[in-house]
Amino acid sequence: MTGHFFEGAEKLLEIWFATSENELGKATTHNDLRNIPRDIIEEVLSLVNCKVLKYAQSATTDTYVLSESSMFVFQTHFILKTCGETTLLHAVQPMLDLARDYCGFDIVDQIFYSRRKFLRPELQKAPHTSFEHEVAYLDSIFEGGSAYVLGRTNVDCWYLYTLDKTCVGTKSDQTLEIIMTDLDPEKMKIFYQEYTSSAAEATKKAGIDKLFPNAKIFDYLFDPCGYSMNGLLPDGHYFTIHITPEPEFSYVSFETNASYSQYQELTRKILQMFNPGKFTTTIFGGTAATSLDGQRKLFHFSDYGRVDHQIVCLVDHDLIYSYYKKHPS
């Protein structure tokens, strides 16, 4: 590969905090990550090589649209998702320090660091040059880290680092992530300024505004192409979409913590919206919340063959990874 390239594949970090100050690690209003001043958050983001493009708040969530993807800050956890050649893991130690100093969070309750295999790992900066290096970096900060590889190491795969521990805080969260490649160039045209005059227009043309009719949407259309959006839903739910439309390295990601029962239908809508050649779904759920077996029978999509299907039972979560490929037409 030569010429222009952009690594759409995001590094995705989620850290949950607790405090030993209060019974059972329950957080009080003092224990709130949203107490960290916004300019301090922006300083941390500059270490990662990200700028804030849009910022908004709801009763439960601070949301940032970034020059490279997104950040969400909740009371006891945050999500940072950055693409391109960003150095996301440089945010880990500063965020631990800020969570302790500003919010009294002295316990890291859980961490999830994940990403897809990069298209061009040789362009990444340390410690992101290999999963091995990323794991060594995280192992130098955390005890009891567990590193997993899902999918096929010689084809497409997805990496996860998490802590082998029982969480003291909330366990009821769930996440669906859909990572798509080889996207339909016709569908991708929407995300070029040449064809679409504003982020709001792109959101509408693609039908993103109809995914969750009650969402507050914060969107951004890049010059000359590319798109990011954060959507805030009631009850601390969110969704976020990031689009790298160039046909040579097209990439779209969708992520939400909406309730599990919506995942089948959401996935159908997303596939219709972007028509990818290949995609992976990763679902995290509390072991009680997810019925793995129903899961295995559901999640068949008529135009796609499920090439890989793996289930990982973690301490407090089950993880379901599937890789789909479009049937030859």
Added chain:
Amino acid sequence: MTGHFFEGAEKLLEIWFATSENELGKATTHNDLRNIPRDIIEEVLSLVNCKVLKYAQSATTDTYVLSESSMFVFQTHFILKTCGETTLLHAVQPMLDLARDYCGFDIVDQIFYSRRKFLRPELQKAPHTSFEHEVAYLDSIFEGGSAYVLGRTNVDCWYLYTLDKTCVGTKSDQTLEIIMTDLDPEKMKIFYQEYTSSAAEATKKAGIDKLFPNAKIFDYLFDPCGYSMNGLLPDGHYFTIHITPEPEFSYVSFETNASYSQYQELTRKILQMFNPGKFTTTIFGGTAATSLDGQRKLFHFSDYGRVDHQIVCLVDHDLIYSYYKKHPS
């Protein structure tokens, strides 16, 4: 680590063949891997750096106890398991050639190459210096190879290479493998010539002769320590045990293709026999044969915590990987 060391962890290769000569790839008496002359098999084994210590035949199976582990040859598939610094993958291309020339097998129906993470990978010879190198070696021979990592890459893990294809031949086979480390030094004493005068005595003292009362056992006690056995059972079933008893790097493996319904009870007996500090179980089964869900509920062992549990759905097989650690006493 310094001084004497032996890598007990085996490389495990299983290749299934079929033929395009006959309808549906069904094998005839001409299509039989046991037609390959024994001295030719020994030549291939010398490429791997293994010698034959014992050889025997049953109606269904040729069995070899090797200087480093075991070989089993059946009509349409063979199993080669070699430990230490052997170069098992050097046997792949020669075996494909022999299967074609002596048995008319022109189709590789399926391959399984697997191993645990080595204790000392730096002592291995190419292409076994890393899983990445092994995968590249296999990818140069096979199309559609899929490489998986089960367990935690930064702690203990287990590697698998297999072909992403529907088999034309038999699909009804199943396998249980138990890989044990940190073994009870008292139990391991049996496998030293200092304490035990013959292989037969070791087999009896450990109770290996009682695992399958109808087995024909071929066993070997190494000088000064170490033990290998192959057991032939009716209907092409087998079991095999390999023991590296030295406390600094103790390792025991058990493997069988006996029927799935026996696995829970067999695992209990094996744990009682060797009392490992840690062990993994890997179970391969036809997707119809294994009830994954029953599986998840079963296979709890009172002295052990299940640290990892993963399920991989392959084209014709389900694979269940579990990693157990003894509770602190």
